[in-house]
Amino acid sequence: MPIKDYIRERFFPHMWCPGCGHGTVLNSLLRAVEQLGMSKNEIVVVSGIGCSARISGYVDFHTLHTLHGRALAFATGVKLSKPELNVIVPMGDGDALAIGGNHFIHAARRNIAMTAIVMNNKIYGMTGGQFSPLTGVGGMATTAPYASIDRSFDVVELAKAAGATYVARSTAFHAQECTQMIHDAILHDGFSVVEIMTQCPTHYGRKNKKGGPAEMIKEFKDITTPIGSKAKQENPGLIERGVFVEKDLPEYCAEYDKIIERAQGGA
Amino acid sequence: MGKAKLKEHRINRDWCKGCGICVELCPKKVLELDAEEKAVAVRPEDCIACKLCEIRCPDLAIEIITEPDEK
Numbered sequence: 560m561p562i563k564d565y566i567r568e569r570f571f572p573h574m575w576c577p578g579c580g581h582g583t584v585l586n587s588l589l590r591a592v593e594q595l596g597m598s599k600n601e602i603v604v605v606s607g608i609g610c611s612a613r614i615s616g617y618v619d620f621h622t623l624h625t626l627h628g629r630a631l632a633f634a635t636g637v638k639l640s641k642p643e644l645n646v647i648v649p650m651g652d653g654d655a656l657a658i659g660g661n662h663f664i665h666a667a668r669r670n671i672a673m674t675a676i677v678m679n680n681k682i683y684g685m686t687g688g689q690f691s692p693l694t695g696v697g698g699m700a701t702t703a704p705y706a707s708i709d710r711s712f713d714v715v716e717l718a719k720a721a722g723a724t725y726v727a728r729s730t731a732f733h734a735q736e737c738t739q740m741i742h743d744a745i746l747h748d749g750f751s752v753v754e755i756m757t758q759c760p761t762h763y764g765r766k767n768k769k770g771g772p773a774e775m776i777k778e779f780k781d782i783t784t785p786i787g788s789k790a791k792q793e794n795p796g797l798i799e800r801g802v803f804v805e806k807d808l809p810e811y812c813a814e815y816d817k818i819i820e821r822a823q824g825g826a
Numbered sequence: 827m828g829k830a831k832l833k834e835h836r837i838n839r840d841w842c843k844g845c846g847i848c849v850e851l852c853p854k855k856v857l858e859l860d861a862e863e864k865a866v867a868v869r870p871e872d873c874i875a876c877k878l879c880e881i882r883c884p885d886l887a888i889e890i891i892t893e894p895d896e897k
């Protein structure tokens with residue numbers, strides 16, 4: 560099945576700016592689903608609000624476009640009522656880790672089987688370039704005209720500490736790697752987090768003098784390195800890409816089913 | 827697995843936004859933006875059908891058709 564069969568073509572060309580990295584995430588997600596050979600009816604995409612969250616409008620699966628920061632809460636409801644479905648939750652960095660930070664850590668702690676894709680462009684794209692918890696020290700934003708003094712979250716470290724059982728990171732430059740990670744995350748029976756670094760040329764790029772979309776996406780090659788590489792030892796400032804966690808722990812819906820059985824007098 | 831041979835660059839001019847990502851990142855410099863800022867294959871004979879342009883395009887606007895079609 561070609562990837563175009565998985566989109567709502569009537570809404571294209573999409574609303575993202577020229578060269579927005581979120582589009583490459585959509586591209587990778589579609590290829591991952593194509594490789595899995597799943598039917599459209601087996602997949603639910605739940606998103607919140609943000610440029611990133613608009614992705615749910617473009618894919619021809621079951622979709623819910625919900626509230627800013629609350630996608631994982633809605634997704635939890637969907638998954639608990641229909642555990643046989645594959646739930647995918649694409650989120651912006653603000654959506655996932657500012658307003659939605661609590662939902663994020665608790666979904667990870669519960670280890671509920673769903674795939675959170677954090678489309679990290681280090682900024683609030685949709686609302687005009689305010690800084691997010693991922694902008695980091697020195698980053699420029701409309702709300703930090705003299706540079707941000709806030710330290711950044713590390714999505715991978717946060718997801719690991721909160722208990723996610725699949726944690727990976729890649730970038731829009733490494734589209735093939737993204738497809739593989741999304742593929743594996745969907746198959747993983749537990750809470751999966753895939754952080755994908757994406758470029759927002761319109762706000763983050765302009766404010767931080769990063770050049771155009773091509774320069775921005777190429778920078779992801781220069782500032783990242785595979786986990787444990789020699790380059791990382793020589794240059795600790797590089798951001799590692801790869802799969803950081805992949806482990807089996809009791810999954811929430813399965814545990815909940817056991818409770819139902821007990822309550823019904825089985826034990 | 828035999829190497830796929832290029833048949834055609836299928837570029838959707840209605841969807842392409844001229845971001846230049848495919849042009850800049852093509853390892854063989856096959857693509858350019860035309861006067862309307864749309865991607866075109868100006869040196870198709872150099873294309874190695876790696877599909878890097880296709881998988882990175884944020885607008886799903888470029889498709890590499892190969893023969894024999896592996897799909």
Ligand SMILES: Cc1ncc(C[n+]2csc(CCOP(=O)(O)OP(=O)(O)O)c2C)c(N)n1
Nearest residue numbers: 609610611627651652653654682683684685
């Ligand atoms: C409850 C609530 N608060 C604030 C907003 C305004 N708002 C919409 S999107 C957004 C942030 C978007 O940033 P991010 O999640 O990083 O997504 P991006 O647009 O960068 O992809 C904010 C603050 C909202 N829609 N709802």
Ligand code: SF4
Nearest residue numbers: 575576579610684759
């Ligand atoms: S504002 Fe930024 S994140 Fe939003 S569509 Fe434009 S480039 Fe993408």
Ligand code: SF4
Nearest residue numbers: 842843845846848883
């Ligand atoms: S990457 Fe896609 S949208 Fe950008 S110029 Fe190439 S074909 Fe057009």
Ligand code: SF4
Nearest residue numbers: 852873874876877879
């Ligand atoms: S398939 Fe590879 S070589 Fe051919 S145009 Fe695309 S990026 Fe260039």
Ligand SMILES: [Mg+2]
Nearest residue numbers: 651652682684
């Ligand atoms: Mg953002």
